[in-house]
Amino acid sequence: RKEVEQDPGPFNVPEGATVAFNCTYSNSASQSFFWYRQDCRKEPKLLMSVYSSGNEDGRFTAQLNRASQYISLLIRDSKLSDSATYLCVVNRNTGFQKLVFGTGTRLLVSP
């Protein structure tokens, strides 16, 4: 089992739709969590951190459920420019590879 698991998708949605991605992690000692966005053949870029109380940044809302060990990302009013792969990242703060990246969920927003 992978330490960070994501549905690879693709999620195909029309413009204006609301879409949600989930991510599960196996290491209960994980301390912090993030969503990165990666466009095709480009570098990942930090989208937002995920806080225990949930947090919002414009059309993006991130939630953390420590008891169930999952993280979610909600995108409202999808734009064509939201088409990308969204990487779930978990900091377990131990070992060599402290940041563990999921394989990503691909989102395709169509007109």
Place this chain on the structure above:
Amino acid sequence: SQTIHQWPATLVQPVGSPLSLECTVEGTSNPNLYWYRQAAGRGLQLLFYSVGIGQISSEVPQNLSASRPQDRQFILSSKKLLLSDSGFYLCAWNVGAVTSEKLFFGSGTQLSVL
């Protein structure tokens, strides 16, 4: 502002040939520097990190090596490439503790070993 430069963007190399990928960071001092590899269908895998000149950490023995000859320069090398070395290589940096989460990535090098 800080910037990170990584080159080349794409590289096609024959099996057994050497490799040298370079990464430089501007606008910051004493950054932590990282080399990641992203293979198809897999998450980013950390290959090496460095917290200072000449300091290289790696966990998994592999066909690659890294060096940090200057504060803001990080080099990924191989003497003889293998087919399995193909992938998307990303340099990254941050400051503070290595556990600091926010990573800033270079634009990546797509390496194809044939």
